[in-house]
Amino acid sequence: MIARQIDFAARRDLRAVLAAGLVFLYAPILVLIAFSFNDSRRTVVWQGFTVEWYRQAFEDEALLEAALNSLIVAAGSTILSTLLGIMLGLALHRYRFRGKASLEGLVYLPIVVPEVCLGVALLVFFSALDVTLSLATVIAGHVVFSFPFVAVIVRARMAGFDPALEEASRDLGAGTWQTFRCIMLPHMLPGIAAGALIALTLSLDDFVVTFFTSGPGSTTLPIKIYAMVRFSVTPAVNAASTVLILLTALAAAAAMALNRRDTTRELP
Amino acid sequence: MAAIIEVRDATKRFGAHAAVDRVSLSVAEGEFFALLGPSGCGKTTLLRLIAGFETADGGSIAIDGTDMTGVEPQDRPVGMVFQSYALFPHMTVAGNVGYGLRVTGVAKSEIERRVAETLALVKLDGYAERMPAQLSGGQRQRVALARALVKRPRVLLLDEPLSALDAKLREQMRHELVRLKQSVGITFVIVTHDQSEALSMADRVAVMELGRVRQIAAPDELYEHPNCRFVAEFIGRINLFDGRAAGVVEEAGGRRLIVEGAALGRVGVPMNGASAAASALAVGVRPEKVRLDAAEPDDQRIRLQGRVVEIAYFGETSQIMLALDGGATVSAALTNATRSVRPGVAVGDVLWASWDPADTLVLET
Ligand SMILES: Nc1ncnc2c1ncn2[C@@H]1O[C@H](COP(=O)(O)OP(=O)(O)O)[C@@H](O)[C@H]1O
Ligand SMILES: [Mg+2]
Numbered sequence: 078m079i080a081r082q083i084d085f086a087a088r089r090d091l092r093a094v095l096a097a098g099l100v101f102l103y104a105p106i107l108v109l110i111a112f113s114f115n116d117s118r119r120t121v122v123w124q125g126f127t128v129e130w131y132r133q134a135f136e137d138e139a140l141l142e143a144a145l146n147s148l149i150v151a152a153g154s155t156i157l158s159t160l161l162g163i164m165l166g167l168a169l170h171r172y173r174f175r176g177k178a179s180l181e182g183l184v185y186l187p188i189v190v191p192e193v194c195l196g197v198a199l200l201v202f203f204s205a206l207d208v209t210l211s212l213a214t215v216i217a218g219h220v221v222f223s224f225p226f227v228a229v230i231v232r233a234r235m236a237g238f239d240p241a242l243e244e245a246s247r248d249l250g251a252g253t254w255q256t257f258r259c260i261m262l263p264h265m266l267p268g269i270a271a272g273a274l275i276a277l278t279l280s281l282d283d284f285v286v287t288f289f290t291s292g293p294g295s296t297t298l299p300i301k302i303y304a305m306v307r308f309s310v311t312p313a314v315n316a317a318s319t320v321l322i323l324l325t326a327l328a329a330a331a332a333m334a335l336n337r338r339d340t341t342r343e344l345p
Numbered sequence: 346m347a348a349i350i351e352v353r354d355a356t357k358r359f360g361a362h363a364a365v366d367r368v369s370l371s372v373a374e375g376e377f378f379a380l381l382g383p384s385g386c387g388k389t390t391l392l393r394l395i396a397g398f399e400t401a402d403g404g405s406i407a408i409d410g411t412d413m414t415g416v417e418p419q420d421r422p423v424g425m426v427f428q429s430y431a432l433f434p435h436m437t438v439a440g441n442v443g444y445g446l447r448v449t450g451v452a453k454s455e456i457e458r459r460v461a462e463t464l465a466l467v468k469l470d471g472y473a474e475r476m477p478a479q480l481s482g483g484q485r486q487r488v489a490l491a492r493a494l495v496k497r498p499r500v501l502l503l504d505e506p507l508s509a510l511d512a513k514l515r516e517q518m519r520h521e522l523v524r525l526k527q528s529v530g531i532t533f534v535i536v537t538h539d540q541s542e543a544l545s546m547a548d549r550v551a552v553m554e555l556g557r558v559r560q561i562a563a564p565d566e567l568y569e570h571p572n573c574r575f576v577a578e579f580i581g582r583i584n585l586f587d588g589r590a591a592g593v594v595e596e597a598g599g600r601r602l603i604v605e606g607a608a609l610g611r612v613g614v615p616m617n618g619a620s621a622a623a624s625a626l627a628v629g630v631r632p633e634k635v636r637l638d639a640a641e642p643d644d645q646r647i648r649l650q651g652r653v654v655e656i657a658y659f660g661e662t663s664q665i666m667l668a669l670d671g672g673a674t675v676s677a678a679l680t681n682a683t684r685s686v687r688p689g690v691a692v693g694d695v696l697w698a699s700w701d702p703a704d705t706l707v708l709e710t
Contacts, residue, residue, distance in 0.1 A: 241431035244398050247418045248425045249445030249496060259448070263435045 106322060113315035130312035131320075140317055143301035147321075149212055150287075150297055151280040154219035159273040161220065162227020163265070169228065170235040184229065187222045195222060196289030203290065210292030218290040219280045226279070227272030234268030235261075267335050274332035282325045347410075349374045349500055349532050350395060354404035357390050364390040366556035367404065372500075372534060377526055379543035380536045382553035383579070388536040389428070391553075392502050395534070396425045409499055424493030428504040430485045432477040438464070438488050439473035445496045463495040466528065483514045494529060503535040507542060519546060540580050544568065552576050574627050574708045582664075583706070584675045585629045602707060604628050608673035612647050614705040629706040635677035637665060637690065638697045648699035649675055653692050665690055667698055 084090045113131070117124035134140055169181060187195065199218045208214060238261065246256040284299040291300060298321050305314045350372040357365040365387045372378045380388045393399045395406055397418035406413045408422060424445075433441050439460050446456045464470050467487040477485060486506065493501055506522065507515045523546055526533050537543050543550045544564040551561045552575075560572045571577035578585065588606025594613060595601075601613040604626055614628065630647075642648055651667030654674070662678045669675060675698045679690075690696070 239429065239431060241427045241429050242433060244396075244418070245425070245427055245431040245433075245492075246444070246448075248396060248398075248423070249448065249492065250419045251444075251448040252419060255448045259444070260433060 109315055110319050110322070113312060113319045115312060115315075118312065130316040134313045134316040134320070137313065139296075140298075140301060140305075140313070143296045143298045144317075144320070146212060146215075146295060147281060147298040150215050150219060151277050153212075153216040154223055154280045155273050155277045157216065158220045158224035158276045159227050159269060161224040162272055162276070163231050163269060165224065165228035166231025166235065166268075169232050170238075184225045187225050188229075192222070192285040196286045199286065200289040210290060210295065212291075212295045214290045214292070215287050215295055215297065218286040219276075219283060222283075222286060223276035223279050226275050227269070230268045230272040230275070231265055234265055238264050271332045271335045274328045274335065278325050278328045278332065281328065282321065347374050348372065349376075349409055350378075350534065351407040352391075352395070352404070353406075355391070355394055355401050355406055356403035357387075357394055357399055358402050363556050365394060365401075368553075368556070368558050369404075370551050370558060370561055372532060375530060375532055377523075377533045377546060377548045378535070379547035379550045380534065380553060381540060381543040381550050381579075382538065384538050386553045387556040388538070388553055389504055390556075392425075392504055392534065392536050395500075396423055396502055397421050422499040424496055424498035424501050426486075426489045426493050426501065426503040426506055428506075428508065430489040430509075432485055432488055432492075434477055436477075437473065438469065438475050438477070438480070441477065441488055442491045442495050445492065449496075459495050460491075463491040466494065466525070467491045482510055483518065486510065486518065490525065494525075498531065500532045500534060503533065505536055505538070507537070507539070515542075522546060544580070552579060554579075568631075571706065571708065574710045577627075577629050577706060577708055582632050582676065582678070583629045584632060584635065585627045585708075586673065587710075588626050588628050589624050590626055601702075604707065608649070608669050608671055609647075612702070612705075614647075614702050614707050616707075625710050627708045627710050629708060630700045630704055631706075632664060632676040632678035633662070633680070634700050634704040635675065635698050636700065637667075637677050637679070638699065639694075641697050642699040645702070646699040647702055647705060648697050650695065650697050651675060653690055653694045653696060656690060656692060665696075667696060 111123075114126050114128065115123055116127035116129070165184065169177070169184070196218070199214070199221065203210060203214050242260050242264075243256055246260045247253075251259065282299060283297075284303065287297050287300055291297065296304070298317065302314055302317055302321070305311065305317075348371040350370075352368055352370050354367045354369055355365055356363060356367055368387075368391060380391060382388055390399060394401050395408070395413075397413065397416060397420075401414075413421060433444065436444065442463055443456045443460045446459060451459075460473070461470070464473060467490050469484065469487050469491065472480070472484065472488075477488065480488065486509075490501075490506075503522075507518050510518055519542060522533070522535075535543070535546065544567070547564065549561060549563055550567055552559045552567065554575050560567060560576045562570070562572075567576060567580050571580060574585070577583050586606050586609045588604040588609050591603045591605045591611065593600055593602055593616070596613070600616050602616050603611060603613050605611050606628065609628055612628070636642070636646075641650075649667070649669055651669040651674070653665055654668045655664075655666040657664040657666070660681070662680055664676050664678050666674050666676045677698055
C-alpha cells in the first residue's frame with residue numbers, strides 16, 4: 078500500500094492537520110486542569126473530583142505572596158506600558174521628525190529580541206547602575222517588552238482617525254486638550270484597552286525576563302511555580318497553574334473581544 | 346457694507362508649489378461668496394487659511410477688522426462645514442451640535458435650547474438622539490451645518506458642501522442653503538468646483554486658477570463679461586476664435602476694434618477694454634446668443650457659414666454645432682420654448698451662424 082501524501086490544499090487534510098495541532102497545543106493544558114481536580118497525589122491516574130489542591134494552594138503563604146507579586150507587577154507594568162505606549166503610538170502617528178523610521182524600527186526591537194537576551198541585558202543594566210532587584214525592576218522589565226505592543230496597537234487605531242475631526246473640534250472652540258480628551262481619546266479607547274489587556278497578559282505569564290530581574294521577595298507566580306516543580310509536581314502546582322491560565326485567558330479574551338468590537342463599530 | 350473678511354496677498358506654499366498665490370479679496374458682511382475653480386486650484390487651502398488650519402507664508406487675513414495672524418482656529422469667529430462633514434462618530438446628533446457650546450462652557454439649559462432651535466432650523470427635529478452612522482448623507486450634511494451654526498459664527502465656511510450628495514439632493518440642498526443663509530443672515534463663503542452651484546447661489550464669485558484669483562464678480566458679470574479666456578471658458582459654454590487686433594475704427598456707435606482671424610475673417614467688435622495693441626486675442630460668443638439662418642443675415646451681424654455636424658438635445662435647449670471651412674466649429678443653443686416646435690435643423694444643412702457685435706467678447710490671451 079502506498080502511503081497517501083498529506084495534501085495541504087485539500088480541505089479534509091487541512092482539517093486533520095489543524096486538529097492535530099490543536100490537540101498538541103491544548104491537550105497538556107487540559108490535562109493539567111483536569112489533574113488539578115484529581116483526588117490523588119499520584120498525578121497520572123484519575124481518582125475522583127476534589128478542590129483540595131486549590132485549598133492547599135490558597136493556604137500556601139509563599140504561593141499567595143507570589144500571586145500577589147504577580148498582580149502588583151501586572152498592574153504596575155500595565156499602567157506604565159499603556160501610558161508610554163499611548164504617547165509613543167501618538168507620536169508615531171502624528172509627527173514627522175528626523176529619525177522617525179529608525180524609531181519605528183526600535184519600537185519593534187523589544188518584540189523581536191529573544192527574551193533571554195532582553196533578560197540578560199536588563200540584569201546587566203540594573204547591576205551596572207547598582208540597582209537592587211525588586212518588584213520595581215521586574216515592573217521595569219515588563220514595561221520594556223509590553224509598551225511596544227500598546228504603541229503598535231494605538232498607532233494602528235489612529236491610522237483610521239479622520240484628521241478633519243480634530244480640526245472640526247478646534248473650529249468649534251475646543252482647545253488642544255479638550256480635543257484630545259473629547260474626540261481623539263474616545264476613538265483610541267478600544268485600542269488602548271486592547272493594548273492594556275495584552276500588556277496585562279504578557280506580564281502575568283512572563284517567566285524569562287522576570288527570572289532575570291526579580292530578587293529575593295519579588296518572586297512572581299510563574300517563577301514560584303517553576304521553583305515548586307523543581308522539587309516535585311504536586312497537585313497544588315497544577316491548581317496554581319490553572320489559576321494563572323484562567324487569569325491570562327480572561328485578559329486575552331477581553332482584549333480580543335475589544336478588538337473585534339472595535340472593528341465592527343465603525344461609521345460606514 | 347463693511348468687509349467681514351479681508352484677504353491681502355495671501356500665499357501658501359507646499360514645498361516649492363504655491364497652492365495659494367498672492368490672493369487678495371474682500372467679502373462683505375452678509376454676503377454669499379463663492380470660491381470657484383477647477384480641482385486643485387487652491388480653493389480648500391484658501392478656506393483653510395481663513396479658518397486658521399493653515400498658516401500663510403505671506404500676506405494677511407483679517408476677519409471683522411482684526412488681523413488673524415497667529416490666532417488659533419478655536420479663537421476665530423468662523424464656523425467650518427467640512428467636505429467630509431467630520432461628524433464625531435461617538436456622539437449623538439445633539440451631542441455633535443452641542444459640542445461647540447459645551448467646550449466653551451455654555452450653561453446646560455442654554456445648550457439644550459440652542460441645540461433644539463438649530464436642529465429645527467435645519468429641519469432635523471426628532472433626530473437629536475440618532476448617531477451619525479444612522480443618518481443619510483443629506484442628514485449628516487444638515488448636522489454639520491447645525492453644528493457650525495449653533496455657535497453663531499460671523500462667517501460660515503463651507504467646503505464643497507454639495508459634492509457628496511446625489512444630483513437630486515444637491516438641487517434640494519442648494520435651495521436649503523440659500524434659505525438658511527437668509528434666515529441666519531450671516532456671511533457664507535462656499536467652495537465649489539461646480540460653476541452652476543456658484544452662479545446660482547452666490548452674490549459674488551471669485552474664480553481661481555492655479556492658486557490665483559482670476560476674476561471676482563457677480564455671477565451675471567462673470568458670465569457676460571469675463572475678463573480673461575480662462576474665466577470665459579470655465580463659466581458656461583463659449584465659442585472662441587483666435588485672432589489679432591488689426592486697428593481701430595471710429596463709428597457712430599463708438600470705437601470699434603478690428604479683429605482678424607482665420608475662422609473669423611475681419612470683424613469689428615466693441616472695444617470694451619481690450620487693447621488695440623494685443624497681438625493675440627480671442628473673440629468669443631455664448632452659444633445662446635448665436636442665431637442660425639438659412640439665408641445670409643443683414644449687414645450688422647457678425648456671421649459665419651458652416652455645415653451642421655452635431656445636434657445635441659438637452660431638454661430645455663438643443664445645441665447645434667456647425668463646422669466651418671478650415672476646421673473651426675461654432676455652436677448655437679436654441680431654446681425649446683414650446684413642445685411642438687423643434688428647431689428645423691438637420692445634420693448636413695448649410696446655415697449661417699450670426700450674432701450681434703455687441704454680444705461679442707474680446708479676450709486677451
Ligand atoms: N497638506 C498639503 N500638502 C501638500 N500639498 C497640498 C496640501 N494641501 C493641498 N496641497 C496641494 O495644493 C494644491 C491646492 O489644493 P486644494 O486647496 O485642496 O485645491 P482645491 O480645493 O481647489 O481642489 C493642490 O495641488 C494640492 O495637491
Ligand atoms: Mg477642495
